[in-house]
Amino acid sequence: MQTTFLNPRGRHPMDLATSDVGTWLARFGGPDACAADLLCDRHPRDAVAFTVIEPDLSSRDLTYGELADASRRFATALAARGVGRGDAVAVLMGKSDRLVVALLGIWRLGAVHLPLFTAFATPAIEFRVRASGARVIVVDADQRPKIDALDGLTVIEGGPEFDDLVATSEPFTGTVAVGGDGTLVRLFTSGTTGRPKGVPVPVHALAAFVSYMRYGLDVAEDDVFWNAADPGWAYGLYYAILGPMALGHRSLLLHAGFSAELTARVLREFGVTNFAAAPTVYRALSKDPAVSGISLRRASSAGEPLTPDVPEWSRDALGVEVRDHYGQTELGMVIVNGWHDAVRAPVKPGSMGRALPGFTVGIQNGQLAVDTVNSPLMWFTGYVDAPDKTAERFTADGRWYLTADTGRQDEDGDFFFTARDDDVIIMAGYRIGPFEVESVLIAHPSVVDVAVIGVPDDIRGEVLHACVVLSADARPSEELTRELQSLVKQRYAAHAYPRAIHYLDRLPKTPSGKTQRYILRDTYRTTAT
Structure with missing residues (x-):
């Protein structure tokens, strides 16, 4: 069904945002659009774009x-x-x-x-x-x-x-x-099902990014804004780099790896008032007894479902509840517990919120879906050189974009996430597709079959486990486990190695030979510590 709801003032947020959306589309979608002009040159030369912070907090x-x-x-x-x-x-x-x-x-x-x-x-x-x-x-x-x-x-x-x-x-x-339809970025998905797919991000997608900055995050003129996400992925690139520059608003860039202690120091010493990060950042902060003296005006979370303990902790520790937001590489953010006065409403437990102004969202075939006809800020039209994968993302008539994430919508228009795509693993806000990790592990001469799954983790949300079937002449050992973990670090990514490896005689399969990962997830999620 199609999203229809009223905000606390009795008006549809699409009505409230119509003039903004039109202005942004005209600005970023015209035939003469040049990204460098729009993101940089049109702003006052003496205005600060970024404050770059070093590990010692010099800036x-x-x-x-x-x-x-x-x-x-x-x-x-x-x-x-x-x-x-x-x-x-x-x-x-x-x-x-x-x-x-x-x-x-x-x-x-x-x-x-x-x-x-x-x-x-x-x-x-x-x-x-x-x-x-x-x-x-x-x-x-x-x-x-x-x-x-x-x-x-x-x-x-x-x-x-x-x-x-x-x-x-x-x-x-x-x-x-x-022009507005020209490609600004080609960002690859995380390889949830098969090889990662190239997502062409057009210049006019900046209009959607600005809508989220304004209505989702409520970045105000006097805010000290910091999105801690890495710009190598969608949330960091879209909303730590592109969104702030499109608005002409100063943003912080921390030139250092993550630690709870350093994050807390930046929040305090730079007077951050509007903060966005993955739930793993908030969970790490919540477990550090040294975190204190922080007072935020807005706090937002994206990248994975927000567990109830984070908002409960943050009300006292950060002075504000953390609000959950939902999006994808192909969309940017589309469902939000928005902070702006025009759309803000009490957060229902477990809710991701409502459609971001400029988007119309509903449920199709049990999936969260975007109405392409009634979503003027919808910018994704297909993957690069992957027509079959593109077709899987849209209904036959092209009317609905299908997220492959299941959910439900209540009578007020609030959306609730029920399950992500069966295969995707979300660790510390990063979406990791099992295919690339499996491709590395299967290359080891001792491995004849493998399935990678996500299991719950208190800090990271999920971590990777690998279920491995060995060749007849190989035997499980701690040495082999370390070898396989190191192989993933070397050939794929340091953050995406399996924290545990389970050695099995065989993997559960369907009659057609497809691995039944849900059986593995059910098994190892109940034994995860």
């Missing part, structure tokens, strides 16, 4: 004027290496000022950003680079060893080489307009 403000000047020079350096409109440029970088300069340089040329998560190992990087056709990669120095074995790539290394290129290149003076 530097980065203005739009500085970004404009540096990215024009970097665009020239990219053009000299053959990059032009529509070309994919891979970026394997952490959160830093160089990252933002690199992205804007790419977009000035009308080229396409290919995000690479810094925890990826070489095979995961290579797959995405080859699938996108990228010929140039911008990489942090500490990530360089991962790509040294990849042939046919022009490498620009972060650090002195990057800085020298910016300093010595002439400013790029042209403007490459790709």
Whole structure:
């Protein structure tokens, strides 16, 4: 059914947001749209775009004027290496000022950003680079060893080489307009069923990202905003980089790995008022007795279902409840317990909230689904070079986008998540498809069959377990377990190794030979500690 509900003031939030949505679509969807202009050049040069924070909490403000000047020079350096409109440029970088300069340089040329998560190992990087056709990669120095074995790539290394290129290149003076339908980013899904699929993110998707910043997160003019998610994935890229720049609002970038202690210090010492992160961040904070002295105006969670303990803890510890939001790589955020006055309502236990203004959401075939006809901010039209996978995501008439996540909707229009796609694992806010991990494990000569599942974890939400069938001449051992875990770290991603490996005589299968992962999940979720 289609979503219809009233907010506390008796008006449909789509009505309240109609003028905003129209304005944003006109701004970001026009035929002359240029991402660098929209994200950087139209803002005052002296306005601060990002505050980049180092592990020792030293920081530097980065203005739009500085970004404009540096990215024009970097665009020239990219053009000299053959990059032009529509070309994919891979970026394997952490959160830093160089990252933002690199992205804007790419977009000035009308080229396409290919995000690479810094925890990826070489095979995961290579797959995405080859699938996108990228010929140039911008990489942090500490990530360089991962790509040294990849042939046919022009490498620009972060650090002195990057800085020298910016300093010595002439400013790029042209403007490459790709239009609202032009591709801004190609972001790969997590490989839930089969190989990861390329999602082309158009320039006009910025309108949807701004709607979430405004109505979901309620980022206000005087907020100190920090989205702690990594820009190698959708939530961090869309709402820690693109959304704030589209609004012209200052955002924090922490150039460091996660720890509860460091996160708490940033929240306190930089006076954060509006914070967004995965539930695992909040859970880690809740278990650290040193976390205190934090007072937020808004706190939001995305990436996995929010367990009830987090909002209960946060009301006292953070001064505000954490609100749950739902979205996908293909959509951005679409269902929210919104913070803005126009849509804010009391949060029902277990609810993800209601449709974000600009979207109409309902239930089709038991799945959460987006009405493409009545969702002016819907931007996803299909995967790159994957028509069969695209067809699976839409009803036959194209009217509904199917999320593959099951749920229900109550009489007030609130949505409740009941089950995610059977195979996807959400660990610490990262969606991990089992296929790539299984592909690594099955390559080991002792492994003849394998299934990877997620089991509950108090801190991370879920962790990976691998169910392995060994060859006749192999025997289970602690040494083999460590070897398989290390193999995943080396060939896929450091964060995605199986925390436990179960050795079985055979995997449960359907008559057609498909692995019945739900049986494995039921077995090991009940024994997880």
